[in-house]
Amino acid sequence: MNFDSYADLGVAAAAELVNHLTEGWAQGALRPLPQSGPQRARLAAATEAAIWGRGSALGGPEAEELILLAERLRAVFASLAAGDADRTAHLVNSLLREYRAAPQLATHDGEPWHLHFHSQDREVGRVEARGATCAVALATVIGSGWSSRLGTCAAERCDLVFVDTSRNGSRRFCSLRCLNRDKVARFRSRHPDGALGEGQLPGSPLSH
DSSP, X not given: OOOOHHHHHHHXXXXXXXXXXXXXXXXXXXXXXXXXXXXXXXXXXXXXXXXXXXXXXXXXXXXXXXXXXXXHHHHHHHHHHTTOHHHHXXXXXXXXXXXXXXXXXXXXXXXXXXXXXXXXXXTSOHHHHHHHHHHHHHHHHHHTTOGGGEEEOOSTTOOOEEEOOOSSOOOOXXXXXXXXXXXXXXXXXXXXXXXXXXXXXXXXXXXX
């Protein structure tokens, strides 16, 4: 399934920011953040460029602002995973206020007038615009009853997040790798004394 185009972009961006700019677990391995300022700035800039196609460098303060935004977005996904609808709503409302999300028509780069959800004023920073985009998208998805489509990987030692666009909304894992890790772990828990031989796991893959 697809949400509207703005929400599609925003929730995908939110998930990518969380997965690249917060510490945690990724498919069985620890996912640390760099400690030095220049490394953090390069990581933040590379993440922003991968999501939005912008290649210019981020200064140290802006990089830390983007990392902070990612941590706040992580809290939204964690609250959803815990099934706490009230806390999720409060977190998203805080993002909407603090990143000054407000609908307005804008035109740029030769495009016709179209809807934006952040200020077009020159003094507004890149991170504030990114935060507004993600906040509005999360509010749209959650407020439309699609919060179950925003997931956190169910595999052990993985807390990557994802947007479930499958037809039946049954996805539980960030990737096939974690799906397979989970299948192996469940098999071994049922057969603690048995070797994991070829052909012992079910042959048909589960929905991830």
